[in-house]
Structure formats: structure tokens, C-alpha cells
Amino acid sequence: MATDYLWIEGIPFHWTTIRDLRSLRDGFLVRDQDVITLSYPKSGTNWIKEITNLIHTRGDPSWVQSVVSWERSPWIETPEGLELIEKQGDPRSYTSHLPVHLFPTSLFTSKAKVIYIMRNPRDVIVSGYHFHKTLKITKNPSSFEEYFEWFLRGNVPFGSWFDHVGGWLQMRGKENFLFISYEELHQDIRASVEKISRFLGTELNPEEMDSVLQHVTFQAMKDNKMSNFSLVPDIHIDHSNMRFMRKGIAGDWKNQLTVAQTEAFDRVYREKMAGLPPGLFPWD
Ligand code: PPS
Numbered sequence: 001m002a003t004d005y006l007w008i009e010g011i012p013f014h015w016t017t018i019r020d021l022r023s024l025r026d027g028f029l030v031r032d033q034d035v036i037t038l039s040y041p042k043s044g045t046n047w048i049k050e051i052t053n054l055i056h057t058r059g060d061p062s063w064v065q066s067v068v069s070w071e072r073s074p075w076i077e078t079p080e081g082l083e084l085i086e087k088q089g090d091p092r093s094y095t096s097h098l099p100v101h102l103f104p105t106s107l108f109t110s111k112a113k114v115i116y117i118m119r120n121p122r123d124v125i126v127s128g129y130h131f132h133k134t135l136k137i138t139k140n141p142s143s144f145e146e147y148f149e150w151f152l153r154g155n156v157p158f159g160s161w162f163d164h165v166g167g168w169l170q171m172r173g174k175e176n177f178l179f180i181s182y183e184e185l186h187q188d189i190r191a192s193v194e195k196i197s198r199f200l201g202t203e204l205n206p207e208e209m210d211s212v213l214q215h216v217t218f219q220a221m222k223d224n225k226m227s228n229f230s231l232v233p234d235i236h237i238d239h240s241n242m243r244f245m246r247k248g249i250a251g252d253w254k255n256q257l258t259v260a261q262t263e264a265f266d267r268v269y270r271e272k273m274a275g276l277p278p279g280l281f282p283w284d
Pocket of ligand 1: 039040041042043044045046047123126127128130131216217218219221244245246247248249252
């Protein structure tokens with residue numbers, strides 16, 4: 001059964017989110033050794049998690065093949081995730097879709113390593129639509145048109161894509177932040193993994209690198225039940241309709257958005273992103 005959103009500071013969330021995000025923001029202590037994956041939903045979060053987890057094990061797949069992804073790098077904004085993070089030894093690995101103004105403020109004075117993954121928002125809409133129509137933890141769109149409207153208004157879990165990306169991009173230039181795009185991973189996964197492992201301070205030898213690359217392909221993650229979301233409890237997702245590892249491509253929006261939707265999206269995009277320098281995104 002789909003439920004309505006939980007609204008916190010004007011932003012819609014799933015009901016699985018911690019209700020008191022202000023306590024999390026003011027009370028959670030980010031440590032310098034932490035490795036944090038951040039993103040707006042459906043941007044390639046789990047791809048980055050898999051990569052960082054495999055870099056951590058130097059390409060040994062036994063961890064990613066035996067522990068579900070949401071326990072390897074738990075979500076800080078859920079009660080279960082937070083509990084797991086608090087039990088982790090250093091270096092801790094965790095994930096969040098929180099917008100910058102709701103994230104624990106201790107991050108901004110720490111040396112924790114943050115990887116922010118971005119994706120063409122047109123593809124984020126399409127991926128989000130297919131995901132949200134199967135979710136039982138939030139209200140479901142009745143059509144793509146409806147979800148498209150919700151997205152443009154920011155009335156989807158974790159709020160406006162434009163505010164999320166624009167907010168976190170204020171951190172660009174800080175040496176403990178790495179901004180990377182889904183499209184970049186697609187274009188050159190080896191160079192991307194090298195960039196991420198350098199950022200994390202882990203030099204991989206060629207065999208270790210090959211093993212990481214082998215286990216982060218779309219097919220490998222789709223076949224790995226610890227990473228493909230098939231083990232998410234039934235109360236959260238309608239598994240008969242759900243394929244988390246759906247298409248895994250860049251540019252799927254061209255198969256879904258009408259000309260009118262593309263034009264409407266472009267108008268909003270130009271207006272909302274006007275303050276950012278050109279050349280920031282591979283899809284522009
Ligand atoms: S979530 O629910 O917000 O955490 O989802 P997120 O992980 O951010 O994004 C899910 C989309 O990422 C695709 N994905 C991949 N694409 C290519 N290669 C690999 N290895 C990979 N892993 C995940 C996944 O298929 C979702 O995109 P769509 O377009 O729906 O297929």
C-alpha cells in the first residue's frame with residue numbers, strides 16, 4: 001500500500017526516513033576517516049557504493065557478494081542505517097540522499113571523503129518514475145506525465161533535483177569532495193575507478209583494478225543479489241514490477257520524454273541552473 005510523503009522542512013521524504021532530521025544534522029559526528037557517497041536518488045548511487053566497497057577490499061568480491069549493499073554502506077537518513085553506521089569500525093562507509101542543508105553539519109569541518117554522483121536529470125526522471133511506481137513506501141505516480149510534473153516542482157522524495165545538485169555543488173573545489181557523473185562512469189569506467197581510488201588514497205595493482213572493473217559492470221551487479229535489490233523486503237517494494245537494475249544506460253530519456261516535455265524541462269533547467277558556470281555537466 002502506497003502512503004503519502006513525510007514532509008520535513010518543506011521536503012518530501014519516504015516514511016522510512018528518520019523523523020527528526022534536525023537532531024541528525026546537529027548531533028551526528030562525521031569522522032575524518034569516513035567515506036560518504038552522496039547523490040540525488042536514481043543518479044548511480046549504488047554503482048558508486050559498489051565501486052568504493054570493492055576498492056576497499058582491493059577487488060576481492062567476497063564482501064559485495066555476501067552482504068547487502070544497504071548494510072555495506074548504510075543510509076544515514078534511516079533509523080536502521082544510522083544504527084549500522086554507529087557500529088562500524090573505521091573507515092566507515094555510508095550513503096545519503098539528503099540535501100546539503102539537512103546533512104550533519106560536522107561534515108563541513110571534517111576531512112571525510114565525499115563522492116557526489118550526478119546524472120542527467122532527464123534520465124533521473126525516467127529511472128525515478130519506473131522505481132517509484134513500484135515502491136510501497138511512498139505514494140505512486142499514476143502516469144509518467146504525473147511523475148514528470150511532480151519532479152519539476154520538487155514534489156518527489158528528497159525534493160528538487162535542481163536544489164540538491166546546486167546545493168552540493170557549492171562544495172566543489174574542496175579537496176575532500178569528488179564530483180563525478182554517471183555519464184563519466186559510462187564513458188570510461190577504468191579512468192573513473194582510477195580517479196575514485198586515487199581520491200580515496202588506495203592505489204590498486206592491475207589485477208585488483210581488473211577485479212573491481214569485472215564486478216561493477218551492469219550485468220555483474222544485476223546478477224549479484226546483494227546489489228540488485230531483490231532482497232529488499234516485500235513491504236517496501238512490489239517485486240513483481242520492480243527491476244532496480246533496469247536499463248543502466250545514459251540517454252534513455254529520449255525514449256520517454258515527449259517533445260513538449262523536453263521543451264518544458266529545458267525551460268525550467270535553464271532558469272534554475274542559470275547561476276552555474278558552463279561546462280559543469282557532461283549532458284549540457
Ligand atoms: S537509488 O534508488 O536512488 O539508490 O538508485 P541509484 O543507485 O542512485 O540509481 C539507480 C540507477 O543506476 C543504474 N545502475 C547502473 N547503471 C550502469 N551500470 C551499473 N553498474 C549500474 N548500477 C546501477 C540502475 O540501473 C538505475 O538506472 P536505470 O536507468 O533505472 O536503469
